[in-house]
Amino acid sequence: MAHEHSVVKPTEAELTLLNVLWKMGPATVRQIHDVVSITQKTGYTTVLKILQIMHEKSLVIRDESNRAHIYATANSQTQTQSSLIKDLITKAFGGSTSKLVMRAIDDSTSDEEINDIRQLLNSLDNK
Amino acid sequence: MAHEHSVVKPTEAELTLLNVLWKMGPATVRQIHDVVSITQKTGYTTVLKILQIMHEKSLVIRDESNRAHIYATANSQTQTQSSLIKDLITKAFGGSTSKLVMRAIDDSTSDEEINDIRQLLNSLDNK
DNA sequence: GGCTAAATACGAATACGGTCGTATTTAGCC
DNA sequence: GGCTAAATACGACCGTATTCGTATTTAGCC
Numbered sequence: 001m002a003h004e005h006s007v008v009k010p011t012e013a014e015l016t017l018l019n020v021l022w023k024m025g026p027a028t029v030r031q032i033h034d035v036v037s038i039t040q041k042t043g044y045t046t047v048l049k050i051l052q053i054m055h056e057k058s059l060v061i062r063d064e065s066n067r068a069h070i071y072a073t074a075n076s077q078t079q080t081q082s083s084l085i086k087d088l089i090t091k092a093f094g095g096s097t098s099k100l101v102m103r104a105i106d107d108s109t110s111d112e113e114i115n116d117i118r119q120l121l122n123s124l125d126n127k
Numbered sequence: 128m129a130h131e132h133s134v135v136k137p138t139e140a141e142l143t144l145l146n147v148l149w150k151m152g153p154a155t156v157r158q159i160h161d162v163v164s165i166t167q168k169t170g171y172t173t174v175l176k177i178l179q180i181m182h183e184k185s186l187v188i189r190d191e192s193n194r195a196h197i198y199a200t201a202n203s204q205t206q207t208q209s210s211l212i213k214d215l216i217t218k219a220f221g222g223s224t225s226k227l228v229m230r231a232i233d234d235s236t237s238d239e240e241i242n243d244i245r246q247l248l249n250s251l252d253n254k
Numbered sequence: 255g256g257c258t259a260a261a262t263a264c265g266a267a268t269a270c271g272g273t274c275g276t277a278t279t280t281a282g283c284c
Numbered sequence: 285g286g287c288t289a290a291a292t293a294c295g296a297c298c299g300t301a302t303t304c305g306t307a308t309t310t311a312g313c314c
Contacts, residue, residue, distance in 0.1 A: 011301060015218055029261080046303050048262070053301090067261060067310060081230045084219050089231065091142055092211050097236050098243035101228055103208045104216070105247070109224050114251060116225035120232070121245055140272060156291080173273050175292070180271090194280055194291060255314105262309070269302080279292070284285105 007075050007083040008057050013050055016040075018073055018080065021060070026072035134202050134210040135184050140177050143167075145200055145207065148187070153199035 010018055020035050021027065033047045051071050054060045063070040085100075093099045105114070137145055147162050148154060160174045178198055181187045190197040212227075220226045232241070 012218065013302065019219075019221075042302095043304055045262090045305075049264095049304080050302075052263080069262080078230065081219055081226075082233065084215060085227065085231050088211060088215055091139065092146075092208055094146075096240065097231050098240045098247065099208075100212065100231055101244050102247055103205065104212050104224050104227055104231075105251070106209065113223065113225045114248070117228050118248055120225065120229055121241070121248060124232070124241060138271060169272090170274055172275075172292090176274080176294095177272075179293080194282095196292080257313085259312095260310085262307100264305105264307075266305085267303080269300100271298105271300085273296100273298080275294105275296085277292100277294075280290085282289095283287085 007079050008059055009083060009087060010054070010059055010080065014054055014059060015080075017047065017050060017054065018059070018077075021071065021073045022077045026063070026070050028068040028070055030068065032071065134206050135186055136210060136214060137181070137186055137207065141181055141186060142207075144174065144177060144181065145186070145204075148198065148200045149204045153190070153197050155195040155197055157195065159198065 016036065017032060020032050024031065024035065029044070029048045029051060032051070033042070033044050036042055036047060051060060051062075055062055055071075058074050060071045061074050062072070089095060089097055089100050093103075101117075105117070143163065144159060147159050151158065151162065156171070156175045156178060159178070160169070160171050163169055163174060178187060178189075182189055182198075185201055187198050188201050189199070216222060216224055216227050220230075228244075232244070
Protein backbone atom coordinates (compact mmCIF):
# COMPACT_ATOMS: atom_id res chain seq x y z
CA MET A 1 0.00 0.00 0.00
CA ALA A 2 2.97 2.24 0.51
CA HIS A 3 4.25 3.33 -2.89
CA GLU A 4 2.00 3.78 -5.89
CA HIS A 5 5.21 4.55 -7.78
CA SER A 6 7.46 7.55 -7.73
CA VAL A 7 5.70 10.47 -6.11
CA VAL A 8 6.98 13.45 -8.06
CA LYS A 9 9.24 15.68 -6.00
CA PRO A 10 7.75 19.18 -5.78
CA THR A 11 9.88 22.27 -6.25
CA GLU A 12 10.13 24.84 -3.51
CA ALA A 13 7.36 27.09 -4.80
CA GLU A 14 5.20 24.06 -5.36
CA LEU A 15 5.81 22.82 -1.85
CA THR A 16 4.68 26.17 -0.50
CA LEU A 17 1.35 25.80 -2.27
CA LEU A 18 1.00 22.18 -1.24
CA ASN A 19 1.47 23.20 2.38
CA VAL A 20 -1.38 25.65 2.01
CA LEU A 21 -3.62 23.04 0.42
CA TRP A 22 -2.88 20.45 3.06
CA LYS A 23 -3.82 22.96 5.71
CA MET A 24 -6.90 24.44 4.01
CA GLY A 25 -8.19 21.54 2.02
CA PRO A 26 -9.44 22.04 -1.57
CA ALA A 27 -9.44 25.69 -2.55
CA THR A 28 -9.61 28.13 -5.43
CA VAL A 29 -6.63 30.05 -6.75
CA ARG A 30 -8.05 33.15 -5.10
CA GLN A 31 -8.19 31.49 -1.70
CA ILE A 32 -4.74 30.03 -2.03
CA HIS A 33 -3.30 33.33 -3.14
CA ASP A 34 -4.94 35.14 -0.24
CA VAL A 35 -3.14 32.85 2.20
CA VAL A 36 0.18 32.85 0.40
CA SER A 37 0.28 36.62 0.02
CA ILE A 38 0.19 37.03 3.79
CA THR A 39 3.77 35.86 4.01
CA GLN A 40 4.94 36.43 0.44
CA LYS A 41 4.47 39.06 -2.22
CA THR A 42 3.64 36.60 -4.95
CA GLY A 43 1.27 37.77 -7.69
CA TYR A 44 -2.06 36.12 -8.37
CA THR A 45 -1.14 34.90 -11.82
CA THR A 46 2.07 33.43 -10.49
CA VAL A 47 0.13 31.26 -8.09
CA LEU A 48 -2.26 30.34 -10.89
CA LYS A 49 0.57 29.40 -13.21
CA ILE A 50 2.31 27.24 -10.67
CA LEU A 51 -0.95 25.48 -9.90
CA GLN A 52 -1.44 24.83 -13.60
CA ILE A 53 2.04 23.36 -13.88
CA MET A 54 1.42 21.25 -10.80
CA HIS A 55 -1.71 20.02 -12.47
CA GLU A 56 0.26 18.96 -15.53
CA LYS A 57 2.68 17.13 -13.27
CA SER A 58 -0.24 15.57 -11.41
CA LEU A 59 0.85 17.09 -8.13
CA VAL A 60 -2.67 18.44 -7.75
CA ILE A 61 -6.06 17.57 -9.13
CA ARG A 62 -8.70 20.13 -9.99
CA ASP A 63 -12.41 20.39 -10.26
CA GLU A 64 -13.28 22.48 -13.30
CA SER A 65 -17.02 22.26 -12.98
CA ASN A 66 -17.23 25.78 -11.65
CA ARG A 67 -15.81 28.92 -13.20
CA ALA A 68 -13.22 29.15 -10.47
CA HIS A 69 -11.45 25.83 -10.51
CA ILE A 70 -10.96 24.09 -7.21
CA TYR A 71 -7.55 22.62 -6.59
CA ALA A 72 -6.67 19.80 -4.23
CA THR A 73 -3.50 17.89 -3.49
CA ALA A 74 -3.01 14.67 -5.43
CA ASN A 75 -0.79 13.05 -2.81
CA SER A 76 -1.04 13.03 0.94
CA GLN A 77 1.27 15.13 3.03
CA THR A 78 2.66 11.94 4.50
CA GLN A 79 3.54 10.49 1.11
CA THR A 80 5.21 13.68 0.01
CA GLN A 81 7.15 14.08 3.22
CA SER A 82 8.35 10.49 2.98
CA SER A 83 9.42 11.03 -0.56
CA LEU A 84 11.38 14.17 0.28
CA ILE A 85 13.11 12.62 3.26
CA LYS A 86 13.99 9.44 1.43
CA ASP A 87 15.56 11.57 -1.23
CA LEU A 88 17.64 13.46 1.31
CA ILE A 89 18.72 10.30 3.11
CA THR A 90 19.96 8.87 -0.17
CA LYS A 91 21.74 11.95 -1.41
CA ALA A 92 23.21 13.41 1.75
CA PHE A 93 23.35 10.60 4.30
CA GLY A 94 24.56 7.65 2.32
CA GLY A 95 21.23 5.95 2.85
CA SER A 96 21.52 5.88 6.62
CA THR A 97 18.37 6.89 8.47
CA SER A 98 20.11 6.89 11.82
CA LYS A 99 22.71 9.34 10.60
CA LEU A 100 19.96 11.62 9.48
CA VAL A 101 18.22 11.44 12.82
CA MET A 102 21.53 12.13 14.49
CA ARG A 103 21.88 15.35 12.55
CA ALA A 104 18.25 16.29 12.89
CA ILE A 105 18.54 16.49 16.65
CA ASP A 106 20.73 19.24 18.09
CA ASP A 107 20.93 21.77 20.90
CA SER A 108 17.98 23.71 19.56
CA THR A 109 15.67 20.71 19.67
CA SER A 110 13.22 21.14 22.53
CA ASP A 111 12.73 18.57 25.28
CA GLU A 112 9.19 18.19 24.07
CA GLU A 113 10.33 17.20 20.61
CA ILE A 114 12.78 14.74 22.10
CA ASN A 115 10.03 13.19 24.16
CA ASP A 116 7.83 12.83 21.11
CA ILE A 117 10.64 11.02 19.37
CA ARG A 118 11.15 8.73 22.39
CA GLN A 119 7.50 7.81 22.37
CA LEU A 120 7.68 7.10 18.69
CA LEU A 121 10.59 4.75 19.26
CA ASN A 122 8.76 3.01 22.07
CA SER A 123 5.68 2.50 19.96
CA LEU A 124 7.80 0.54 17.50
CA ASP A 125 8.23 -2.24 20.08
CA ASN A 126 4.70 -3.45 19.53
CA LYS A 127 5.29 -4.75 16.07
CA MET B 128 31.06 27.28 17.59
CA ALA B 129 28.02 25.99 15.76
CA HIS B 130 27.18 28.43 12.95
CA GLU B 131 29.83 30.55 11.25
CA HIS B 132 27.06 32.11 9.13
CA SER B 133 24.59 30.56 6.74
CA VAL B 134 26.27 27.57 5.13
CA VAL B 135 25.29 27.77 1.46
CA LYS B 136 22.97 25.00 0.36
CA PRO B 137 24.63 22.94 -2.37
CA THR B 138 22.75 21.85 -5.47
CA GLU B 139 22.39 18.20 -6.35
CA ALA B 140 25.41 18.01 -8.64
CA GLU B 141 27.43 19.94 -6.10
CA LEU B 142 26.42 17.58 -3.33
CA THR B 143 27.61 14.66 -5.40
CA LEU B 144 31.06 16.20 -5.66
CA LEU B 145 31.09 17.14 -1.99
CA ASN B 146 30.35 13.54 -1.10
CA VAL B 147 33.36 12.44 -3.09
CA LEU B 148 35.58 15.04 -1.44
CA TRP B 149 34.44 14.14 2.04
CA LYS B 150 35.28 10.52 1.31
CA MET B 151 38.58 11.06 -0.51
CA GLY B 152 39.88 14.19 1.10
CA PRO B 153 41.49 16.95 -1.01
CA ALA B 154 41.76 15.96 -4.65
CA THR B 155 42.34 17.15 -8.18
CA VAL B 156 39.63 17.46 -10.79
CA ARG B 157 41.05 14.40 -12.48
CA GLN B 158 40.80 12.32 -9.32
CA ILE B 159 37.31 13.54 -8.57
CA HIS B 160 36.18 12.88 -12.09
CA ASP B 161 37.63 9.38 -12.04
CA VAL B 162 35.49 8.54 -9.03
CA VAL B 163 32.37 10.26 -10.26
CA SER B 164 32.51 8.67 -13.68
CA ILE B 165 32.28 5.22 -12.15
CA THR B 166 28.64 5.80 -11.38
CA GLN B 167 27.83 8.63 -13.77
CA LYS B 168 28.69 9.57 -17.32
CA THR B 169 29.62 13.13 -16.50
CA GLY B 170 32.30 14.79 -18.65
CA TYR B 171 35.57 16.03 -17.25
CA THR B 172 34.91 19.67 -18.02
CA THR B 173 31.51 19.42 -16.41
CA VAL B 174 33.09 18.37 -13.15
CA LEU B 175 35.67 21.11 -13.54
CA LYS B 176 33.03 23.74 -14.19
CA ILE B 177 30.94 22.75 -11.20
CA LEU B 178 34.01 22.80 -9.00
CA GLN B 179 34.81 26.31 -10.24
CA ILE B 180 31.31 27.46 -9.46
CA MET B 181 31.53 25.86 -6.04
CA HIS B 182 34.73 27.77 -5.50
CA GLU B 183 32.98 31.05 -6.32
CA LYS B 184 30.25 30.13 -3.86
CA SER B 185 32.87 29.18 -1.30
CA LEU B 186 31.58 25.64 -1.06
CA VAL B 187 35.14 24.46 -1.69
CA ILE B 188 38.58 25.90 -1.31
CA ARG B 189 41.43 25.19 -3.69
CA ASP B 190 45.17 25.11 -3.71
CA GLU B 191 46.43 26.61 -6.95
CA SER B 192 50.12 26.22 -6.26
CA ASN B 193 50.39 23.26 -8.60
CA ARG B 194 49.30 23.08 -12.19
CA ALA B 195 46.47 20.76 -11.26
CA HIS B 196 44.52 22.59 -8.60
CA ILE B 197 43.65 20.68 -5.48
CA TYR B 198 40.11 21.06 -4.24
CA ALA B 199 38.85 20.53 -0.70
CA THR B 200 35.52 21.03 1.00
CA ALA B 201 35.03 24.35 2.76
CA ASN B 202 32.49 23.04 5.23
CA SER B 203 32.36 19.81 7.16
CA GLN B 204 29.98 17.07 6.18
CA THR B 205 28.26 17.52 9.51
CA GLN B 206 27.65 21.23 8.97
CA THR B 207 26.29 20.63 5.51
CA GLN B 208 24.05 17.79 6.59
CA SER B 209 22.67 19.90 9.42
CA SER B 210 22.01 22.74 7.04
CA LEU B 211 20.17 20.53 4.58
CA ILE B 212 18.06 18.88 7.20
CA LYS B 213 17.16 22.15 8.91
CA ASP B 214 16.03 23.42 5.57
CA LEU B 215 13.82 20.41 4.98
CA ILE B 216 12.35 20.56 8.48
CA THR B 217 11.39 24.17 7.90
CA LYS B 218 9.95 23.77 4.44
CA ALA B 219 8.24 20.39 4.63
CA PHE B 220 7.64 19.65 8.31
CA GLY B 221 6.45 22.94 9.74
CA GLY B 222 9.61 23.15 11.82
CA SER B 223 8.92 19.95 13.72
CA THR B 224 11.91 17.66 14.14
CA SER B 225 9.82 14.88 15.63
CA LYS B 226 7.52 14.86 12.62
CA LEU B 227 10.53 14.49 10.41
CA VAL B 228 11.88 11.60 12.44
CA MET B 229 8.45 10.02 12.33
CA ARG B 230 8.51 10.06 8.53
CA ALA B 231 12.14 9.05 8.31
CA ILE B 232 11.44 5.74 9.97
CA ASP B 233 9.28 3.25 8.12
CA ASP B 234 8.93 -0.42 7.31
CA SER B 235 12.11 -0.45 5.31
CA THR B 236 14.21 0.83 8.19
CA SER B 237 16.35 -2.02 9.50
CA ASP B 238 16.38 -3.11 13.14
CA GLU B 239 19.99 -2.10 13.26
CA GLU B 240 19.19 1.46 12.26
CA ILE B 241 16.44 1.58 14.84
CA ASN B 242 18.84 0.41 17.50
CA ASP B 243 21.33 3.08 16.54
CA ILE B 244 18.63 5.68 16.90
CA ARG B 245 17.64 4.29 20.32
CA GLN B 246 21.20 4.52 21.51
CA LEU B 247 21.40 8.06 20.24
CA LEU B 248 18.30 8.95 22.22
CA ASN B 249 19.70 7.30 25.33
CA SER B 250 22.94 9.18 25.04
CA LEU B 251 21.01 12.42 25.26
CA ASP B 252 20.16 11.70 28.89
CA ASN B 253 23.67 12.50 30.04
CA LYS B 254 23.47 16.19 29.29
C1' DG C 255 -27.85 40.56 -26.16
C1' DG C 256 -24.23 43.17 -24.44
C1' DC C 257 -21.30 44.96 -20.37
C1' DT C 258 -18.42 44.03 -16.73
C1' DA C 259 -15.85 41.74 -13.19
C1' DA C 260 -13.22 37.99 -12.36
C1' DA C 261 -11.52 33.92 -13.80
C1' DT C 262 -8.23 31.07 -16.85
C1' DA C 263 -4.84 30.61 -20.60
C1' DC C 264 -0.85 31.91 -22.89
C1' DG C 265 3.61 33.33 -23.66
C1' DA C 266 7.67 36.09 -22.74
C1' DA C 267 11.49 37.46 -19.57
C1' DT C 268 14.72 36.19 -16.18
C1' DA C 269 17.50 33.23 -13.42
C1' DC C 270 19.86 29.19 -12.42
C1' DG C 271 21.58 24.45 -12.95
C1' DG C 272 23.87 21.26 -15.67
C1' DT C 273 26.35 20.02 -19.82
C1' DC C 274 30.11 20.26 -22.80
C1' DG C 275 32.92 22.13 -26.92
C1' DT C 276 36.59 24.89 -27.76
C1' DA C 277 40.23 28.15 -26.58
C1' DT C 278 43.93 29.12 -23.80
C1' DT C 279 47.53 28.24 -20.47
C1' DT C 280 50.95 25.53 -18.31
C1' DA C 281 54.99 22.75 -17.43
C1' DG C 282 57.92 19.12 -18.55
C1' DC C 283 60.93 17.12 -22.08
C1' DC C 284 64.07 16.67 -26.15
C1' DG D 285 63.28 27.30 -27.39
C1' DG D 286 59.65 24.74 -29.17
C1' DC D 287 56.32 20.58 -28.99
C1' DT D 288 53.03 18.19 -26.70
C1' DA D 289 50.01 16.43 -23.19
C1' DA D 290 47.11 17.80 -19.77
C1' DA D 291 45.29 21.26 -17.17
C1' DT D 292 42.19 25.50 -16.62
C1' DA D 293 39.13 29.12 -18.45
C1' DC D 294 35.47 30.68 -21.12
C1' DG D 295 31.18 30.85 -23.10
C1' DA D 296 27.25 28.85 -25.39
C1' DC D 297 23.22 25.86 -25.16
C1' DC D 298 19.40 23.54 -23.18
C1' DG D 299 16.13 22.54 -19.70
C1' DT D 300 13.54 23.87 -15.75
C1' DA D 301 11.76 27.16 -12.16
C1' DT D 302 9.69 31.39 -11.18
C1' DT D 303 7.70 35.54 -12.32
C1' DC D 304 4.16 38.30 -14.32
C1' DG D 305 1.89 41.03 -18.23
C1' DT D 306 -1.54 40.56 -21.42
C1' DA D 307 -5.12 38.12 -23.95
C1' DT D 308 -9.02 35.47 -23.76
C1' DT D 309 -12.95 33.25 -21.69
C1' DT D 310 -16.73 32.98 -18.62
C1' DA D 311 -21.01 33.86 -16.30
C1' DG D 312 -24.07 36.81 -14.10
C1' DC D 313 -26.84 41.01 -14.50
C1' DC D 314 -29.55 44.89 -16.52
